[in-house]
Amino acid sequence: MPVIEIRSYRLVPGSGDRFHQLISQQSLPLMLAWGIDVLDFGPSLHDRDCYFLIRAFQDLTNLEAVQAAFYASPNWRNGPREAIVSLIASDSNVVIEMSHDRVEALRNRTITSNGQLAD
Template identity: 45%
Template sequence: MRTVEILQYTLHKGTGTAFHAIMQEISVPLHQRHGIDVVSFGYSLHDSDCYYLIRAFDSAESMVAVLDAFYANADWRNGPREEIILSIVTSIKTVMNLPPESVEGLRVQS
């Protein structure tokens, strides 16, 4: 089993395109450099100012440790953090355990 975190964001009206650019060009590569498995991310089909980020971890304990280290790191704090946070109106987090094949089924191939 893998621990999967799904983050859903409602963004300030009209900021979806800029938010996606930050995610694609800065935030997701930063996550990956820190060893975080970003399974998928992008706009919701119903509204370009709604966004999702799906990340997978080895366990719930691993998720907490990895994310604590990531969010405390200067790369995040001095990088895209402020611009991302200022774009988000609301954030919803869901965490679940899924078999590896289900995680792979969620993965967006680029």
């Protein structure tokens, strides 16, 4: 059964807009190029300095393997990593099993294959 990871971030005060720019323009295209299934992401409605990222994986083993490879890769380490990590004050993750239908219901249809948001 698929699993989804819901990652939430508390950002450095005042950095929400910059964080969103980095995610949408650099991190998202990189994740998609690695085949990571990003369902949705963006700032919280209640606070621009809170942020979420929802990703889907085949199962927990796949999540662990994909993330280990991605976060160890030169693409990430020499790419947007430093700029993104420097804006994160804290983060938390929740991983849950979910049916394919429920995963698809969470999918933001505006995320294009090249990692940009459709207008």
